[in-house]
Amino acid sequence: MLGGIYSLLSASFFIDLDAVDVAFTEASVGAGISTLLMLASLKLVNRYERKTRYKPLLALGVITITGALLIYGTLDMPHFGDPNAPAQQHVVPRYLNESMAEIGVPNVVTSVLASYRGYDTLGETLVIFTAGLGVMSLLLVSSRTKKESKNLVPADMRQQIILRVVAKMMIPLILIFALYVQFHGDYGPGGGFQAGVIFAAGVILYTMLFGLGVSQRAFHPEVIILLTAFGVLMYAGVGVACMLLGGNFLDYNVLRHDPIHGQHLGILLVELGVGITVAAVMITIFYKFTWRTVKHKYHQ
Amino acid sequence: MNILGLYNYWIVIILILIGFFIVIAHENLIKKLVGLTIFQTAVFFFYISVGKIKGATAPILDDRWQLYSNPLAHCLILTAIVVGISTTALGLALVVRIQEAYGSIEEDEIQTQDTQDQLECQLEAYGPRKQFLTKRI
C-alpha cells in the first residue's frame, strides 16, 4: 500500500517540476491535501493488501493496444511549444491582449477564471460543493460520536513537544499566507482555489497536532458546513446582483460606476466565495474521516 | 526532429498507461483510486503542455515580456485539480463504506460475497431447488 502513496507523492511532484506555470501552485497544494486524505482513509481500511492479487497479462495487452493507438494519434499533433498550434489561436489572443483594458488585472489566469469564464467556475464550485455533500452523507456520524470525540480523542503526538511548539508558530503564518494568496490573486499566482486549500491544510495540521476537541472549538463543524453553502451562494449572489443592477448574470461591469472597478470588485467577491467553499469542503471532509475513525475505534 | 518534437505527448501517454494499468490490474479499490489519480495528473500534464509556447512565460502581464503561455489551459486545469481532489475524496468515502459493509476492499471478494447473497435471497424466495442452484453456478 505504501508504494501507492509514494507514487502519488512523486507523481504530484513531477507536475511541479516539468512545466513552470501558475497551475503549479495548484499541484503542490494537491500533493498535501490528497496525500492526507489518502492516509485518512487508509486508516479506515486494511493497510496491507494481499499478495499476488494481480492479473497483469490481460491488462498489459489492453494497455499496449491503447498506447499504440494513442501514439499513432499523436503523429498529427502540433509540436511541443509551437506558437501556431490551434490551441493558441481562437480566444486566447483576445484574453491576453484585451485583459488589461477590459478587466485591469495583470494575472490573466485570474481574469479568465473569474470573469471571462465565470460560468465555468461557478459550475466547478458547485461540483466541489456537491462532492462535499456526497462525502457528508456517505460518512454520516451520530451526534453522540461527535460529542464523545471531543473527550475521547486526546491530543495525539503529545510527546512531540518541539513539534507542537513549532506548529503553534507556523499555523498562524500558514493561515495568513492563505489570505495573502487569496487577495493577491489578481497580481500574482494565486486565487480562491489555492487559498482555500492552503487554509484547509493549516486547519488540518492544527487538528492533527492538538486533537479534534481543540480544533472543533476553534472551527465549529456546524459553522463550517454552513460556510460550504455560503461560498456558493456568495458566488451566485454576485451574479444575481449584477442582474439586478441591469447587467447580465456575472457581468461585473455594472457593479461600480467604472467598469474596471466593477470587475475588480466582482473578481474579489467571487474568488472569496470560491475560497470559502473550497476551504470549508476540505475541512468538512477531513472532519468526517476523523469522526469515522473515532467511531471505528470506540464503538465496535 | 519531426517526430522528436512530439515527446511531450509520449510522456503523457506513458503516464496515462501506467494509471490505466493500475486501474485494470489491481483488485484493491484504493490502488485503483491511486491509478485514477495518476491518470488524472497525466491529463493535467497534457493540457499544460498543449498550452506551452516556446520562449513564453507565465501569463502574468508585465512590460518586460511579450509572449505568454496559454492562460485558458491553466485556468481549466486549476479548477480541474481541486475538483479532482474532491471527487477523489468522494471515492475514498465510498471505499470506506464498502469496507464497512463487506469487510474487504478487494474487488473479487466483494463479487463473491455479492453472488452468495444473491443465491441466498433466491433460496429464500424459491426454496432449495437443486437444479436451480447448479444452473446458476
Next chain:
Amino acid sequence: MEILFDIVSWICLVAGSFFCLTGGIGLLRFPEFFSRIHAASITDTLGAGLIMIGLMFQAGWGLVLAKLILILLFSLIAGTTASHAMAKAALKSGLQPQVVGTMDSETGGAPSKS
C-alpha cells in the same frame, strides 16, 4: 559593487550546491536510518541556506528579498522540526541507532533491531 555581489552570490550558490550534493550522496550511501537523517538534514539546512543567500544577493531590494527571507526562515524551522519529529518517531517505533560497538560481525553492518 555589482561584480562583488555577483561573485559572493556565485560562491554561495556553488557552496550550497556542493552541500546539497553531499547530503544527497550521504542519503544514498550511509548504512542506516539515523546516519542518513544526519546527512540529509544537516547538509540540507546548510545547502538550502547558502543557496537562498546566494539568490538574495541577486534579488536586490524589494518584495523578492522579503519572500526569500521568508522561505529561508520557513525552511529552516520546518526542515529541522520535521527531521526531529522523524527521528523521534523512528526511535519510538523501535528502530535503534547503530552504535560503533554493535557494528561487528553479528549484525553484519545491518541495522540492529531491538
Next chain:
Amino acid sequence: MFTITALVILVVMALALVRAFKGPTLYDRILAVNNFGTKTVLLVAVMGFLYGRPEFLDIAIVYVLINFISVIGILRFFEYAGKKNAEEEA
C-alpha cells in the same frame, strides 16, 4: 550559474528518489520524500531566477508549508497505525 545549481539539485532529487524506492525501512522512505520536498523548494526558487520571473517564489513558500504538513501527516498516521510493522516492506 543558476543552471549549474538547478542541475545539481536535480541530481540530488534523483538520489533521493532512489532512496525512496530502495529504502529498507518506512522511515527511510519518509526521510527521502521530505528531502525531495525541500529540494523541490530550492529548485522552484532557482528556476524562478533562471527564467527571470521571481513571482514563482510564492509557489516555493507554499511548497515549504505543504511539505511540512504532509510529512507531519504521514508521521502521525504511522505513529497511530503501525508501530509493529515499521520494518515491513511496502
